[in-house]
Amino acid sequence: MIAHETHTASGFYSPEAFMAFRTAVQGPILLPDAAGYDQARKVWNAMIDRRPCLIVQCINTADVVHAVNFARTQQLPVAIRGGAHNAAGLAVCDNGLVIDLSLMKEIVVDPATMTARAQGGVLWGEFDQATQQHGLATTGGVVTTTGIAGLTLGGGIGWLMGKYGLSCDNLLSVEIVTADGQVRTASRTQNEDLFWAVRGAGGNFGVVTSFEYQLHRVGKVLGGMVLHPISRAKEVLQFYREFTATAPDELTTYAGALTSPDGHPMLAIVLCYCGADMEEGERLIAPVRQFGPPMVDMLRPMPYLEQQTLFDAAAPHGLQSYWKANQLDGLTDEAIDTFVKYVSPISSPRTAVLIEHHHGAMSRVDPEATAFRHREECYDLVILSLWTDPKDSPTHVRWTREFFEAMKPFYRHGVYVNALSDDEGNDRVRAAYGVNYDRLVELKRLYDPANLFRINNNIVP
Structure with missing residues (x-):
């Protein structure tokens, strides 16, 4: 008797193979008609609306092995879900199998x-x-x-x-x-x-x-932020450039354009000092308190757990989101002028645009010691566009792309792979890895020659 493939709204697989798979897996397997399926396919970015044919909620490594083998033998696309926070929505796929690790919490x-x-x-x-x-x-x-x-x-x-x-x-x-x-x-x-x-x-x-x-x-840190009116953004960013030029390893500092809860466009400096000597930390951040002075000063000693929550309220699950990012070749006055032009006013009150200072220990690792390549001390521009109404998506996506294009004269070669959108193409993936890309291709051919794991910022074997 010839076995026929099961054809669902979103995929094909052998019913005999599926029954054996379902018997072997200990965690839940969600089909499109199952209770919990729609919740399980949601990711952080509400723009993403994809329908896998199977979601396997693994509870141990054996479940993952069974899921990988089933996807490979049935030739199904595979997405891997951890926290599902990636803006490109890579944790879920159409017409394939999602290996969901969200129950694996040990x-x-x-x-x-x-x-x-x-x-x-x-x-x-x-x-x-x-x-x-x-x-x-x-x-x-x-x-x-x-x-x-x-x-x-x-x-x-x-x-x-x-x-x-x-x-x-x-x-x-x-x-x-x-x-x-x-x-x-x-x-x-x-x-x-x-x-x-x-x-x-x-x-x-x-x-x-x-x-x-x-x-x-890591105990208490010296963290938080100061806020300035957006009208002073240029001089604040010039100060930020000078301040970060001499920042010690213990001090990580971001600048960002955002909208305050009461609707006012602001320029923030956000920092974390993780050194053991809080008095030294206070001395180091004193210029940040004094410059301006800021309209609001929320810098203080706090538990590291509190520092880690500073951006939580600004980035909840369920918003529409579109990102663009690239490293900057310095923070010149011209780059600052272009930045200020686009954030005055910002596209959406939920949007934040960050300039991150990358330095210290991360920049002293040999660029070829890990696949992560771009180690040089630099500034990283991250445009995190966020909004609530799907009908407004064309407006905010267009603003993000125009802003990103306007900043291109100030870019260097590097981009952080976790900040890539899903529409950027292989050239941008290559840019993320630079000289390490060719070695990654060789290893991809060794470990995944058929490119089973391709729903990602893909290294093509």
Whole structure:
């Protein structure tokens, strides 16, 4: 008897293979008609509306192995869902299988070795809560609902990066399920080539089921922000340029255009000093308090957990979102003038435009030591357009693209892969990896020659 494929509204697979798969998997499998399916396919960016034919909510590594094997043998597209916070919506796909790690939440902290192991469904807020119980932390995302998986695999920019490097710089090992369904450990002593690749190349090489991190002593930090009226944006950004030129490793500082809760366009300077000497920190940030002076000064000592929540209210789940980003070749007066032109006024009151200062420990790592390439001290422009009404999408997308294009004369070659949109093409992916791209292609041919893991910022084998 000839078996026929099952044809759903969003995919094809053998019913016999599916029944064997469903029997083997311990976690829930959601089909399009299942309760919970629509909630499970939602991601942080409400612009994304994709319908997979299967969502596999894995509860252990064995479930991930079964899901990878089923997708490969049935030739289904595969998306990997960790925190689902990526603006491009790469955690979900049409006509394919979503490997959902959101139920895999185990975190084990070892205070003696100052290490932690966490599964792929953990969010940064959950990870920080666990490590801060022991006065420990590692560089993590600046929004607590971001997943540890996507952020780390793409590099991992955060408030501690000047002192302790990127998230991926603090990675000690991973457990990963590769396209052949094998479970591998990758570290500096095991599968070293794969370990090199996962530190920056996203989900191109498999499904990372757990991450082992180096932790550091982090107690209270000196953090928060000051706010200036947007009319003073040019002089504030000129001050920011001079202030960050001599910033020590312990001090990470962003500038950003935003709208205050009462509707006023503002220019913010946001910072985090993670040094042990708070008096030294107060001395270092005194110029930020004094310049202007600011309309609002919210700088103060605070728990690291509080610092990590500063951007949470501005980036809730369920908004429409479109991003553009690129490193700047300095912060010249001309670049500042163009920036100010586009943020006066800003497109949407929910939108924020950041200029991030990247420096310190992250910039002293050899650019070829990990897949994450762009290590030079620089400023990074990130246009995070956010709005509520889908009908307004054309207006805000157009504004974002026009702003991004206007800033092009001031760009350098680098772009942070986690900030790429889904419409930017392979040239931009190549730009994210620079001279490391060719080596990544070789490793992709070795570990995923059929490009099973292609719903990502894809490295084409």
